[in-house]
Amino acid sequence: MASDEHSKGGVYSVPGKEFTRDTKYIDDRITADGSSGWPVEAGRYRLVAARACPWANRTLIVRRLLGLEDAISVGLPGPTHDADSWTFDLDPGGVDPVLGIPRIKDAYLKRFPDYQKGITVPAIVDIPSGEVVTNDFPQITLDFSSQWRRFHRDGAPDLYPERLRDEMDDVMQRVYTEVNNGVYRCGFAGSQEAYDAAYDRLFVALDWLEELLTDRRYLMGEQITEADVRLFTTLARFDPVYHGHFKTNRNKLTEMPALWGYARDLYQTPGFGDTIDFQQIKAHYYVVHKDINPSGIIPKGPDLSGWLTAHGREQLGGRPFGDGTPPPPVRADEQPPSWVH
Incomplete structure (x- = not known):
């Protein structure tokens, strides 16, 4: 979900016009063969997903169903935020304990210093570099099913037959x-x-x-x-x-x-x-x-x-x-x- 529902956060509402969602996401993928430049590795990535957001909620559900908790850690921003970014206000000191940042925007700017698009969740962050990898929420869950198979729990369902x-x-x-x-x-x-x-x-x-x-x-x-x-x-x-x-x-x-x-x-x-x-x-x-x-x-x-x-x-x-x-x-x-x- 966008950090600002009307402007830089990913959606637009213009007086007199139909609502339009900005879908210009970071479309990098984390792949099993590493051909994307981001190889699947247990413990390397952190999923940032606010419980309030329906798009982020999808990733929390799929991660649970497939049993990826040990492979992909999760950071949980609080439900409210300013127009700038989702913040880790639920964590001690207001800082994510793994990424060491107070807001997800920091991971976006670490990779793209002049980032102009929506600061959205869910997002996946590369822990070693502190850089955002992707916020392409429709693809993230499909890749959890297809690219992260070797880390699925025994008995994990096939969510994309x-x-x-x-x-x-x-x-x-x-x-x-x-x-x-x-x-x-x-x-x-x-x-x-x-x-x-x-x-x-x-x-x-x-x-x-x-x-x-x-x-x-x-x-x-x-x-x-x-x-x-x-x-x-x-x-x-x-x-x-x-x-x-x-x-x-x-x-x-x-x-x-x-x-x-x-x-x-x-x-x-x-x-x-x-x-x-x-x-x-x-x-x-x-x-x-x-x-x-x-x-x-x-x-x-x-x-x-x-x-x-x-x-x-x-x-x-x-x-x-x-x-x-x-x-x-x-x-x-x-x-x-x-x-x-």
Whole structure:
């Protein structure tokens, strides 16, 4: 997510215009054969991923599901930041204990002294040099699946199955443009006309997903894939943030039976809900977006206990991890402070 939702942080909202996201990411990759110049090496890289950010949340989930905790360490900025950068304000002294920096911007400038694009998370930093490697969030998780295989845990699921990739890519693209980015298109619309169009697009897509998930347990069928990870992080934020803050208020997630059941199914699956901190999520959006919420007041609601209620999705069949197994319990030092469990 951007450090400034309107300018250098990665997205743009122009009065009278439709919201547009800046997608000029650092597209370097960390590869198994090292041909990219950044070879896969356990312990060399640090993932910087704020729990508040839906794009960063994806990387935390995939890292958990694949069992990459020992291979790739994680730095966790706090939920709020200034217009300049995400900061490590949750760490002692406000400094990341591995990188030794107070803000992720420092890693960007270490590599690119004149860096002019968005200072975003997730980002992967090369620990020896202190330089950012990539912030290309869609590719980071795919590379966790494909390039880091020798460090996957025993029983790790196949999140990007070869046989499903063509269909998956189409589904993920629609989920991204219409849902993941669609809520932002509503929230940062520059005019009534732009908002109305964005609102209609979003709910056309949510109705499509509601129908799709009525008789299938996961987006691609009988097991969890990368597509589910990408949709889940938006659904987890829908009622706490997007419904009110971004005015996506035709209905709540809890009023869409299939999507609400699907979201609870995933939340209660190891690797998903145990990466979520609803308090950090609300703090980020309601405090940082001063133009949308000038008071900075964080709503007390909604009631989040429903995430732990029975979802009944087992009757649709399937096995969440396919031929694999669930990840072990989340590490004590990586548990979200306000995890609902």
